Amino acid sequence: MHRNNQNMKQGDKLLKMPGKLDRGPIEFKSRIVESEGGVMAIATREVISVPPTMSIISAIETMTEYGFRRLPITDAGTKRLRGIVTARDSIDFLGGGDHFNLVRVKHNGNLLAAINESVREIMTQQVTTIPHTASIADVTEIIVTKKIGGLPIVDEEEVLTGIVTERDVMKALATEETDIMVEEIMSTGLRVTGPETPIGTVTREMIAHGFRRLPLVMDDVLYGIVSASDIMKYLGTGEVFKRLSTGDVAEIMALPVRSLTSGELITTVPDANINDAALKMLQRKVGALPVIEDGRLIGLVTEFDLVKAFSGK
Incomplete structure (x- = not known):
C-alpha cells in the first residue's frame, strides 16, 4: 500500500514537470458522391460505422481491430449520423471523466x-x-481552429459519406517541400508522468487537460509514450480481462501505466525537417514523435502541429 502511494505521489509530481462481448452489426458504407469537393480526394469513403445500440465493448473492440481513433455512430436503417465515439470517450469511461459515472454510480x-x-x-x-x-482548405481550417482530429463527411440528408482525419490532411499537405525544422513547431513545457503512475491517474490527467498522449519519464530519461488509443486497446484487445479478477474497475486502473507501452520508441530530433517528420509518422502509423536532444526529451511534435505548419496557419 505504501509503495502504491509513493507511485501516485511520483506521478503527480512528474505530471507538473516541464520537459525540454455482443459485437452487433458493423456497417461498411461506400458511396460515390455526384458532386465532389476536394475533401473527397483524400477522405476515406468506405466508412465503418456502428448503430447506437451496439455495446460499448463491441464498439471499442471494433476500433481496436481496425486501428481507429474514432468511430461514427449511424442509424441502422437510414445511415444518418447520430454521433461519434472516440479513444478519448473510452478513457473517459474507464475513469477519466463524466462517462465514468456509468461504471462507478450505475454499476457500482x-x-x-x-x-x-x-x-x-x-x-x-x-x-x-x-x-x-x-x-481541403475548409477541412484544414476546422482542424486547426477547433483542434478536431477527424471529421465525418455527410451529404444533404446527413447520411455519412466519408471521414477525413488530421493524418489524411497531413499526408496531402506534406507533399509541399519546406525548410521548416521540427524545433520551430514542436510543443515544449510538456506535462509528463512516470512509468509507475497508475493507469487511472493518467486517464484523469488526459481528460482534465485535453491530452491525447503523455510521455513517460523516469530519472530524466524518456521511458515511452502512452496515448488514449493505447489505453483504449487495453480494453479492446481483452487484455484488461486477463488482469481482472473481481470485476471492479479500480483493480485494473491501479496498475502501472508502463504495462500499456510497447518496447519500441519512435522519436525525432529538433533539426529534422518537418517533411521527414511527417513521413516517419505516416510510415510508422503514429500520431506524435517525442523530440530528443542529447538523450533528453525536449519537446513533442504531433500530426496537429504538422497540419498547422504545412497550412501556414
Missing part, C-alpha cells in the same frame, strides 16, 4: 456490467461535420 464500479451498456451512453452527439463538397 463493476466494469464487466458497464461495458455491455449501449455505446450511445458514451458517444458524442453534437458532432462537427463537413459537407462532401468541402475543400
Whole structure:
C-alpha cells in the first residue's frame, strides 16, 4: 500500500514537470458522391460505422481491430449520423471523466456490467461535420481552429459519406517541400508522468487537460509514450480481462501505466525537417514523435502541429 502511494505521489509530481462481448452489426458504407469537393480526394469513403445500440465493448473492440481513433455512430436503417465515439470517450469511461459515472454510480464500479451498456451512453452527439463538397482548405481550417482530429463527411440528408482525419490532411499537405525544422513547431513545457503512475491517474490527467498522449519519464530519461488509443486497446484487445479478477474497475486502473507501452520508441530530433517528420509518422502509423536532444526529451511534435505548419496557419 505504501509503495502504491509513493507511485501516485511520483506521478503527480512528474505530471507538473516541464520537459525540454455482443459485437452487433458493423456497417461498411461506400458511396460515390455526384458532386465532389476536394475533401473527397483524400477522405476515406468506405466508412465503418456502428448503430447506437451496439455495446460499448463491441464498439471499442471494433476500433481496436481496425486501428481507429474514432468511430461514427449511424442509424441502422437510414445511415444518418447520430454521433461519434472516440479513444478519448473510452478513457473517459474507464475513469477519466463524466462517462465514468456509468461504471462507478450505475454499476457500482463493476466494469464487466458497464461495458455491455449501449455505446450511445458514451458517444458524442453534437458532432462537427463537413459537407462532401468541402475543400481541403475548409477541412484544414476546422482542424486547426477547433483542434478536431477527424471529421465525418455527410451529404444533404446527413447520411455519412466519408471521414477525413488530421493524418489524411497531413499526408496531402506534406507533399509541399519546406525548410521548416521540427524545433520551430514542436510543443515544449510538456506535462509528463512516470512509468509507475497508475493507469487511472493518467486517464484523469488526459481528460482534465485535453491530452491525447503523455510521455513517460523516469530519472530524466524518456521511458515511452502512452496515448488514449493505447489505453483504449487495453480494453479492446481483452487484455484488461486477463488482469481482472473481481470485476471492479479500480483493480485494473491501479496498475502501472508502463504495462500499456510497447518496447519500441519512435522519436525525432529538433533539426529534422518537418517533411521527414511527417513521413516517419505516416510510415510508422503514429500520431506524435517525442523530440530528443542529447538523450533528453525536449519537446513533442504531433500530426496537429504538422497540419498547422504545412497550412501556414
